[in-house]
Each structure stands twice: as C-alpha cells, then as structure tokens.
Amino acid sequence: MALQEDDEKKLSEIFDIVYKNYIFCETTNESSSSVIVQKKVKESFEICEKLVAMVNSLELFSKNERLEEISTSDIKMMMLPAFMGYYRGKVTKDDRMSVLKESQIFFIDFLKLAKLYGIASIDLPNVGEENVSELENSKTQTENLVEMSNIRAKKIERHREKVKLKEKLNELRSAIDKPSADEEIVRDFYITQLKEWVSLSYEELDNIDRELEIFNFMKNRSASDSSEVGTKPKEQPKKPLRPFILTKSAVQAAVFGAGYPSLPTYTLEEFYEEQFANGNVPPAKYICYKQLS
Template sequence: MQDDIRKCVKQGIEAAEKAVIMVNQLRLFSDNEELEEVSTSEIKYMLLPAILGYLEGKKTEADRLETINKSKVFYVDFLRICKNYGVAAIETPFLLDEDDTEDRDDGKSSSANARPSQPNLQSLNAKRQQRIERYKQQKENERQLKELKSLLEKEHVDEEVKRGYYTTLLKKWVTTSLEELESIQEEVSILEQMSKMRGLRMTPTEPTTKPTSAFRPFILTKSTLQKKVYGAGYPSLPTYTIEEYYDQQVALGNLPAPGSAPANQHLSPEDEAALREQEDIEKEKKVEDDEEETLQKARNWDDWKDDHRRGYGNTKNKG
C-alpha cells in the first residue's frame, strides 16, 4: 500500500514538472497581467505550484526537513502568483519580498523575513480568528465548487460557469496553501528542536526524484523587472530551478540548510534549561569517570609494586 502511494506521488510530481515546462514554453503567465486577461482554459495551470507543494509534502523516503522546505517554496510560489493576478487578497508573512531580497547587499534577511518571535496572547488570538475566517471561507468555496461542478456536467456549459469553477478552485487552494504553510512552520520548529536536543545531524537519504535542471517554475525568475517585461515564463530568461532558489534562500538565512542543527535561540526557555541541565550531568559523569579511572590506575600500580621487588626484570644492573 505504501509503495503504491509513493509511486503515485512520484508520478504526480513528474507529470506536474512536465506541465510546468510546457507552461514555460508557451509563455502563459506574466506579472503584468490581470486574471481577466487569462483565458478560461489556462487558469487551471496556475494551480501547478500548489499541486507540486502538496505532492512534495507527501514524500516519505526523503529527509523530512528538506522535503517540507521544498514544499514551502512551491506553496509560496503559488500564493505569489495568485496575489499578482488578484485572485484573492493575500496578506501573509510567508510571501517573501523578492525585490528586497534581490536588492539586499549585506546578505542578511530583513526583519520581515526573520523568524517569528515568541507568540503573545494578542497574536495567538489574531491567528485563531484568521483560522476561523479561513475555515468559513473554505466551506463556502467547497459549496460553490460542488454547485458549479454539477453545472459543468451538463451537455452545454456556459463559459462563465467554467471560469467561475476554476477561479473558485484557485481560491480554495489559496486557503489550503496558507494552512499548509502554517503546518510546515510548526513542523520545522519541532524537527529543529528535536535535532538540537539529540545533538545529531539529521542524515538525509537520497530522494527518489529531484527537480532536474530542465525544470523551471514559471514564477521564479532572477529579475523581477525581466518578469514584468518579458513574462515570468520567457524561455530565454536566466531562471531559477527550485534547487537554485532553495540554495539562495538558505544562503540568505530564510530557510535552514538541509541536515543542519539550528541555533540555540530557536529553542524555548524550558528546552534550553533542559539542554543545559543535560550537558551539566554529562560533564559531571565524565569527571567522575575520569577520577575513577585515575584511582584504579593508582591501585593497580600499588598492587604491582607489592608483588614485584625493586629492580625486578633488570638483569644487567642489579638493584
């Protein structure tokens, strides 16, 4: 059963990557367009990054921390596309400002991209309210999709019905992506703390499939200006692969390096205290072990001297 699921996930990722390549070749999307300018038959292809993010998150044979960070890149890519096209009003710290990132010379992430501080009661209440609103919106999207899907099954379907269905599907995945990104953030925090507490590097295994150099997401171009002029999928542009983009974000400190242990500041005060206590116990144990070993050596030496008179074994110089 698990093998069948892994096989389906792998096939899904490969199919989605091929679709992205075709989208690039056809130059379907650009940052200087509105959603109304996109033909009804092409709107569904805007879902590709979200689908890739979902499928990446389902992989089980690769290093989990690296896998979910790649999944995060895809979800953020999808949200950026939807925000650029005005699909929904999206305000989230997960959307990195590429202009600030590219213009930054010091190589450090801005405060907007920094890790969130310890949540306070006000922020927790705000997050709870956001989740309630998203839940209500998601239920409404699902209701509309069910209604529109029944209309799509008719023999003659109006163009506006098709367009409404795909647009609503995009909105549904916007909500799903935001929820997935929050889950990823929580999982990353847990994985990093576990890695730090154990004092072990998380050893990655070889994934069964990796984005190849031919795979180019249609929004990750190296120049925002070029995207606006030529279109984000223009084939001749120097574009990022997901691997290149991931490496860049690691270098900027926006994403952790795969397999790396996080810094102590990512631990809660309780975890830091527990870690220090464990280190103190280990140090005391080491001192005790050293003292025991030294004492045993001294005893062995005394026993040897008792059993052997002075000069024992010296056949030339008699003691």
C-alpha cells in the same frame, strides 16, 4: 494560433491526470506510504514539472496581464505550484526536512502567484527570514497574546471561507458536467478552485511549520546532547530548493527566482504520447504539433 490552441488543449488533458491523482490520494483507503500512493505521488510531481516547462514555453502567463485576460482553459494551470507543494509533501522516502522545505516553497510560490493576479486577499507568510525566533522572544507578553488572537481570528475566517468555497464548487461542478455548460460557469469553477487552494495552502503551511518546529527542537536537543559529550553532530548535505517558475520572460522569472528550466526537454506531442501509452489520456487525433524545444 490554432497550433497553440491545440497545444493548450493537450496541456489541459495532461493536467487532468494531476487532478485525478489528487482526488485518488485524498479519497483512497491506502496508506500514504503505500506503493500505489507513492507511485501516484511521484508520477504527478514529475508531470507537474514537465507541465511547468511547457507552460513557460507556450508563454501562457505574463506579469503585465490581469486575470480577466487569461483564457479559461489556462487558468487552471495556475494551480501547478500548489499541486507541486501537495505532492512533494506526500513523499515519504526522502529526507523529511528537505521535503517539508521544498513543499513550503511551492505553496508560497502559489500564494505569490495568486496575489499577483488578485485571486484572493493574501498575507504572505514570513518564511526563511533570519532571526525570527529572536524577534519573537523580544515581543512582550501582550504583543504575543494580540498576535495569537489575530492568527486565530484569521484561521476561523479562512475555515468559514473554505466551507463556502466547497459548497460553491459542488454547485458549479454539477453545472459544468452538463454538455451545455457555459464558459463563464467553467471559468468561475476554475477561479473558485484557485481560491480553495489558497485556503488549502495556508493549512498546509501551518502543518509544515508545526512539523519543522518539531524537527528543529529535536535537532537543537541533539546538538545540546552532543556538545555535552564533546561530539559534533554530522550535518546532512543540503539539497538546493527549487522555486517555481510560471513566467513569460526572464524579467518575470526573477519575481519567482530561478531553478526550473524555462523550456521542456521534449515536445508536447512526445509528452502526450507518453501519457497515452500509460493509459492516462485518450488517443489524439492527427495534429501538426509545433516543436517546443
């Protein structure tokens, strides 16, 4: 038990790098395509991938558990798919269509996870369903107007909730900075962060949808122009999308799909030492780490 507690402490400290880099990306005056920002983005995404494998190895989560049964230090690990969606979406050099679709998958996986543990009331977006446009076209004008009104009402409600959550987080942040911070306050802080990321995920998914619509419009127009001159546009090879896995068993993995390895490629000690060498975490005291691979 003590060994797992030590491992989880190290995971928590490494996770803090991801969060620190997120704050940097959100507050810096640097361009999102600048070398320094893209370096942070790449580093953070890779750390998230390794953390996912280690979380799986430590078996921190189970489908049969309730939120109350998850330890306070582990709760923030549930934000990993949201951070992966955020950092993947920030990449500027890769094929934009692939970037958007992968980012979309991560955000939806986070919403699935949040729904599974009852973090918030969640309506999962209909992404990747075929014939969506045909269904949209078959709706009457009245049905479309009603749907648009409902969507607008939900967005307004989410915005109000986001403002409340931000205010609450500021209050809790001040409280947890105190040396005598109660564990319940820390727990409430992490759960509130998860709720905030639910709101942010909806916003990001809306932005992704709009950008994908533009890409699809341009693609269809290009295909139409090409057909007029008798040429067929060359299709780019599609990179397989990788769903997020944060599970305790192969059965649970099926809920989120397959794509990531369930075991890390090296030990937590090696990972921690790598981050220490990069100046991201403090030096560790001598601990007998258990092997994770």
